[in-house]
Amino acid sequence: MKKRDIEIQTQDGTAKAGLFEPPGGGAGKAGVILYMDAFGPRPSLFGMAERLAGEGYCVLVPDLFYRFGDYGLLDARTGFATEESAAKIRGMISGTTQAMTMRDSGAFIEALRGHGATGPVGAVGYCMGGARALNGAAAYPERIKAAASFHGGNLASDVPDSPHRRAAEIKARVYVGCSGVDKSFPPEQSARLAEALRAAEVDHIIENYVGMQHGWCVPDHSVFDEKGAERHWKRLTEFFAETLEA
Template identity: 70%
Template sequence: MERVMAKQEIEIKTQDGSARAGLFRPAATAKAGVILYMDVFGPRPALDQMAERLAGNGYAVLVPDLFYRNVPYGPFDPKTAFAEEKSKAGLSALSGGTTQDMTIRDGSAFLDALVAEGVAGPVGVVGYCMGGARALNAAATYPDRIVAAASFHGGNLASDAPDSPHRKAASIKARVYVGTSGIDRSFPPEQSARLAEALRVAEVDHVIENYVGMGHGWCVPDHSVYDAAGAERHWKRLITLFAESLG
């Protein structure tokens, strides 16, 4: 692991306002840029920890606040947020009110922010929970810039919705890795099969891997279903994807 510089707080101008983001860099020159698409609980120390680990592997990692249109909000405790009616309603309003199209539009500003910070060249994206679909949609929308895309416990990757990522498979040029929870109501087996077919027909270089026994959120250290062994397996897959695609 490389030495990592202190977190840099930046503001990214988008078409709809200004998004705060954390930027994590290795002390040496970054190999490439990575955008980490957050889960539903928003930017927080647990995601900073994950971004620092990626930065320690040589990447400049941007963690934007996808809910910036609704600040201030939270903070939310992933262990209890969906058990409390007030926080559950708040999370539903935030996620429902931040559409895929909004995040797709923001993607251009996120990519440009990396360039403005001196991180040029191909980019990788990774998303967790709601960020999984957004990472894949970003890869489909910016295929000349994003060369690797990963989703972990992402929901609705091949749903009936018009903005479902599987519908844009033909636009993806990136290598794709999808890590799924063993049992996940937000990404049931029929969606996994639909996504696999769409990616294969589109001739996308991809892997869909089922993490048997893992719950939705197993990768993120402050989730109640966090699994250390499963998380390490996820890190191995993610680092390998980026090493082979980004250097």
């Protein structure tokens, strides 16, 4: 499952992406968009994509920050340790709006199809990518059949582009894995998201990973938890198997 470096033409420019095909190639397979966390595409995310590809999916890891050019490798352990690096990352997050990513997601879906992944599409996002996975499902309801978020932040906030506001547009199954304590997704947001999904009759699960901190799934995070990460893998692979392979 060797990584292929590809370029994707979007409405706003050219996004680089890593593509991972399953054993035997991606022809006719289901595709998965892995929406990155705040530290961009890097070896740890590529390793996760490779593992997911081993389950039989064609996995795409696009650079959502491509509008900022060559911004270098971001370090998940030290990225917020200094004001300079923290300001850089926060600037790229705020400068990459949900609307931008939703426009880009159409190109990501077509990129998967263009590389032979003509089956249903799944989405999984971590940290900032969690909201983008859910909003992607809302923006492309006929294409994205499963959307998962792990330690996603602001999934039901007061901002206009909060995913819970688009629940009625989602036709996908939804899985949300929450950190035990997470300021970016407090209990009141979890309750608000659950109510929105129930009202919209979206097939969903919201699960609380007690004891896990924001970022626990990704190996290069300082709060990575191996046992919790393996629980996440079990949930994610079962969720995709039930939804994308049916």
